[in-house]
Amino acid sequence: MVKHLWNKYKAIIAYLFWGVVTTIVNLVVFQILSPGLHWGVILSTVLAWVAAVLVAYFTNKVWVFGSHYTTVMDTLVEMLRFFFYRGVTLIIDIVITYVGIKMLKFDSPLQQFIVKFIDNVIVVIANYIFSKWLIFRNNRGIER
Structure with a gap:
């Protein structure tokens, strides 16, 4: 059973x-750069995204979707698809971060963390959908 x-x-x-690991990478990098070093929210979001996507590509390729x-x-095309769709969710990430922190003024470190946490939950769901049905779809024997 x-x-x-x-x-x-x-x-x-x-x-x-x-x-979860990717989200932790994203949150830690963001917290270090934005509240910690007082870098801009959007720059911090983009750099946190780059770090998280690098972790996500290799872990998704090997341990989640078993890309062969x-x-x-073939690997380059797969990687480009992965980064393209992650770029789509980066736009979602930036919009949520901007609205939450800049427009709604959730700008204390704790409030920024909460905005980024909620943002990451939405992004992780979108990334799974993209990965399962659009990126790692043709090269493995995993059931759908």
């Missing part, structure tokens, strides 16, 4: 685990 459930949901469990591309061209 447990083995059956594990096999059925292992991609989702792995995605959630690595999504071995040629340079």
